[in-house]
Amino acid sequence: MWKYYLRLSLHSLRKTPTLSLLMVLAIATGIAANLTILTMHSVVSSNPLAHKNERIFAVQLNAWDPDREYFALNAIPPQLTYQDAKALYDANVADEVVVMRKAGVTIQLPESTEIPSAYATRMTTRDFFSMFDVQFIYGGPWSKNADENPEHVVVISEGMNNKFFKGANSLGQAILLDGEIFTVVGVVSEKWQLVPNVYDLNNLPFEAAPDAYFPFFFSAAKPYQGWGNVQSWSNEEIRTHEDYLQSETIWIQAWVGLNSAEKRQEFSQFLENYISTQKEQGRFKRTPGYQLNSPQEWLNINDVVPKDNKQLLMLSFVFLMICLVNSTVLMLAKFLRKAPEAGIRRALGASRHSIFFQHLTEAFIVGAAGALLGLLMSMGGLAGVRALYSNYENVAVFNGVTVAAAILLALVATLCSGFLPAWRISHAAPAKYLKTQ
Amino acid sequence: MLKMQSVKKIYRTDMIETHALRDFNLEVKEGEFVAVTGPSGSGKTTFLNIAGLLETFEEGQYLLDGNDVSRLNDNIRSKLRNEKIGFIFQGFNLISDLNIFDNVDVPLRYRGFSSSERKKRINNALEMVGLAARARHLPSQLSGGQQQRVAIARALAGEPKFLLADEPTGNLDSLMARQVMDMLEDINKSGMTIVMVTHDPDLARRAHRNIQIVDGQVTDFKIYESYVDSQVSKNLDSAKNLAAKTI
Numbered sequence: 001m002w003k004y005y006l007r008l009s010l011h012s013l014r015k016t017p018t019l020s021l022l023m024v025l026a027i028a029t030g031i032a033a034n035l036t037i038l039t040m041h042s043v044v045s046s047n048p049l050a051h052k053n054e055r056i057f058a059v060q061l062n063a064w065d066p067d068r069e070y071f072a073l074n075a076i077p078p079q080l081t082y083q084d085a086k087a088l089y090d091a092n093v094a095d096e097v098v099v100m101r102k103a104g105v106t107i108q109l110p111e112s113t114e115i116p117s118a119y120a121t122r123m124t125t126r127d128f129f130s131m132f133d134v135q136f137i138y139g140g141p142w143s144k145n146a147d148e149n150p151e152h153v154v155v156i157s158e159g160m161n162n163k164f165f166k167g168a169n170s171l172g173q174a175i176l177l178d179g180e181i182f183t184v185v186g187v188v189s190e191k192w193q194l195v196p197n198v199y200d201l202n203n204l205p206f207e208a209a210p211d212a213y214f215p216f217f218f219s220a221a222k223p224y225q226g227w228g229n230v231q232s233w234s235n236e237e238i239r240t241h242e243d244y245l246q247s248e249t250i251w252i253q254a255w256v257g258l259n260s261a262e263k264r265q266e267f268s269q270f271l272e273n274y275i276s277t278q279k280e281q282g283r284f285k286r287t288p289g290y291q292l293n294s295p296q297e298w299l300n301i302n303d304v305v306p307k308d309n310k311q312l313l314m315l316s317f318v319f320l321m322i323c324l325v326n327s328t329v330l331m332l333a334k335f336l337r338k339a340p341e342a343g344i345r346r347a348l349g350a351s352r353h354s355i356f357f358q359h360l361t362e363a364f365i366v367g368a369a370g371a372l373l374g375l376l377m378s379m380g381g382l383a384g385v386r387a388l389y390s391n392y393e394n395v396a397v398f399n400g401v402t403v404a405a406a407i408l409l410a411l412v413a414t415l416c417s418g419f420l421p422a423w424r425i426s427h428a429a430p431a432k433y434l435k436t437q
Numbered sequence: 438m439l440k441m442q443s444v445k446k447i448y449r450t451d452m453i454e455t456h457a458l459r460d461f462n463l464e465v466k467e468g469e470f471v472a473v474t475g476p477s478g479s480g481k482t483t484f485l486n487i488a489g490l491l492e493t494f495e496e497g498q499y500l501l502d503g504n505d506v507s508r509l510n511d512n513i514r515s516k517l518r519n520e521k522i523g524f525i526f527q528g529f530n531l532i533s534d535l536n537i538f539d540n541v542d543v544p545l546r547y548r549g550f551s552s553s554e555r556k557k558r559i560n561n562a563l564e565m566v567g568l569a570a571r572a573r574h575l576p577s578q579l580s581g582g583q584q585q586r587v588a589i590a591r592a593l594a595g596e597p598k599f600l601l602a603d604e605p606t607g608n609l610d611s612l613m614a615r616q617v618m619d620m621l622e623d624i625n626k627s628g629m630t631i632v633m634v635t636h637d638p639d640l641a642r643r644a645h646r647n648i649q650i651v652d653g654q655v656t657d658f659k660i661y662e663s664y665v666d667s668q669v670s671k672n673l674d675s676a677k678n679l680a681a682k683t684i
Contacts, residue, residue: 004546340530354515
C-alpha cells in the first residue's frame with residue numbers, strides 16, 4: 001500500500017504545484033534558519049578536549065592587584081607572568097607542562113627577496129603537541145632539550161608548507177623567522193583544528209590554527225611581537241626586556257598534564273608551596289591563590305558561547321515553529337478540501353488508518369523536500385557567515401551533529417505539519433461528504 | 438441478506454435532537470430488488486448510510502448476511518463495506534483526477550488484491566458496462582450516463598453481496614436513466630441484491646418491492662407484479678426441473 005500512497009501523494013502534489021511549493025518553502029525556510037544557527041551553536045559550545053577533562057588543566061595563578069580582584073572571568077587572571085611560568089616549567093612536577101604565548105612573526109624563505117609578511121605563530125613548549133592531540137603529516141615536535149636551551153627549530157602548518165615548499169616533505173629545510181634561520185622539524189596537518197581553541201581562549205577562540213610553532217623560551221632572548229592579550233595591574237617601571245620578564249605583566253598561557261589523582265595532589269602541593277614562598281616577597285596577596293581548570297571548566301569560565309548566540313538559537317526554534325505552523329495550516333486547508341474524496345474512499349472500504357497514512361505520506365514528502373531544500377539553504381547561510389565574519393571560518397561548517405539534526409528536524413517537521421491534517425481528514429465522517437460531490 | 442430490527446438513529450446538536458429513524462424494521466432477502474421511497478427528510482439517506490455501515494445507530498439490531506454488525510468498530514465496518522457492499526451514488530462520486538481504470542481500482546486496492554487480479558477485475562467490470570475502451574479517460578471526458586456506468590463497474594468489481602444505490606438516475610436525463618435502470622435490472626437478474634433509494638415512482642415500480650419511509654419508519658410496502666412474476670417464474674422453473682428428474 002505504501003507504493004499506492006506514494007503514487008497518490010505525488011499525484012496530489014503535482015495537482016497543486018503552487019500550494020505544494022509554498023508548503024515546502026515554509027518548512028525549508030524554518031529548517032535553514034534553525035540549522036544555520038544550530039550548526040554554529042553546536043560548534044561554539046562543543047568541547048573538543050572533553051576526553052581529557054580528567055587529565056589536563058589550565059593553570060590560573062592569582063598574583064593580581066592586592067587591592068582589587070581581577071575584573072573578569074572568575075576574578076582570577078587567565079594568564080601568568082614570565083617568572084611564574086618559568087617557575088612552573090622548571091619545577092618539573094607535572095607529567096606535562098605547556099607554557100606558551102601568541103606572537104606575530106615574519107616568515108620567509110632565506111632566498112626570498114620579497115618583503116616578508118607577518119604570521120600568527122605560537123611560541124610554546126613541546127608538550128603542547130601531545131597535550132592538544134596535534135596531528136602531523138611530516139616529522140613531529142622538537143626535543144626537550146630544544147625547549148630548555150631553545151634551538152632554532154620550527155613546526156609549520158600544512159598551509160605554510162604548501163606555500164613555501166609546494167606541499168613536499170620540508171623536514172630539514174630552513175625558513176627565516178623574524179630574520180633568523182629556523183629548521184623545519186615538523187608539519188602540522190590542516191585537519192587539526194580545535195574549535196574552540198581551548199588552549200588559548202584569551203585571544204580569538206575560533207581563529208585558525210597557528211601558521212608556525214617554535215620554542216617558547218626564545219621569549220627570554222628577545223621581545224617578539226606579542227599578538228595576544230597583555231595585562232598588568234602594577235605601575236612598575238618597565239624599561240628593558242628584562243624588566244618586562246620580571247614584571248607583574250601577564251601574557252603567558254599555562255597548561256599542565258596530571259595523569260593521576262596522586263599527581264594532582266602533588267602538583268597542588270607544589271603550587272601552595274610556591275605561593276607561600278612568593279607571599280614572603282609580597283606577591284600573591286589575593287585568595288584563592290590558584291585554580292586548576294579542566295577543558296570544560298575553562299570553556300565555562302571563559303563563557304565562550306556569546307549570550308546573544310544562545311538567544312539567537314532560541315529565536316531560531318521559535319521561527320521554525322512558526323514556519324511549521326504555516327505549513328500545517330496550508331496542509332490542513334488542502335486536505336480538508338479533499339475531504340469529499342476521502343469520504344468516497346471510506347465508502348469504498350478504506351479504513352481510517354488507510355486515509356491517515358495516505359495523507360501522512362504526502363506530508364512526509366513535503367517534509368522531506370523541505371528538509372532537503374532547507375539543508376541546501378543552510379549551506380548557503382553558513383557560506384554567507386564565513387564570508388562576512390572571517391573569525392567564524394571554522395565555526396560555520398557542517399559536521400555530523402548538524403546532519404543528524406537536519407534528519408531529526410525533517411522528521412519532526414513532517415510529524416508536526418502533517419499529523420494533525422492527516423488525523424483530521426481520516427476522522428471526517430464519510431457520509432457527510434458523499435452527497436456534496 | 439439484510440435485516441434491521443427496531444433500529445433507532447438520533448442526530449444531536451447542542452440545541453436539537455433529530456430522530457432520523459425510529460423503531461425501523463426492514464428485511465431484504467437475497468436476490469431481491471427493493472426500492473425505498475419517501476418524502477424528503479423521511480430517513481431514506483440515514484437508512485442507506487446505516488445499511489452501508491457508514492453510520493452507527495443508537496438502538497436496535499442490524500444483521501448483514503447473517504452476521505450482527507450492530508456494534509462493530511470502524512476498521513471492521515470498513516472491511517465489510519469493502520467486501521460485501523457496492524455503492525452507487527446520485528452524483529456518481531468518481532474521483533475527478535483519476536482516470537476510469539484507477540477509479541474502478543480504488544476499492545480493490547483496499548481489498549489487498551494482487552496487481553494482476555485487480556487488472557482482471559477492472560477490465561471485466563468495464564467490459565460489463567461497455568466502457569473498456571475508455572479506461573484511460575478522465576471522468577470529465579464522459580457523459581453523465583457513462584460516469585454512472587463507471588460507478589456501477591466500480592461497485593461490481595469487488596463482487597459484493599449487495600448494491601446500495603442512492604438515486605442512481607437522479608442526475609441523468611430520461612434516456613440515460615432508462616439505460617442505467619436496464620443495467621441494474623440485468624445485474625439483479627444475475628442474482629445481485631439491490632436496495633435503491635428513489636423519488637421516482639416509475640423507477641420504484643421497476644423494483645420487486647417498494648418500501649415507503651415516513652418520519653423514520655416503514656409505513657407501507659408494495660410488492661409489484663414483476664416480483665410476483667419473477668417468484669412464480671422461479672417456482673415454475675423449480676417444478677419443471679423436479680419433474681424432469683423424476684421422469
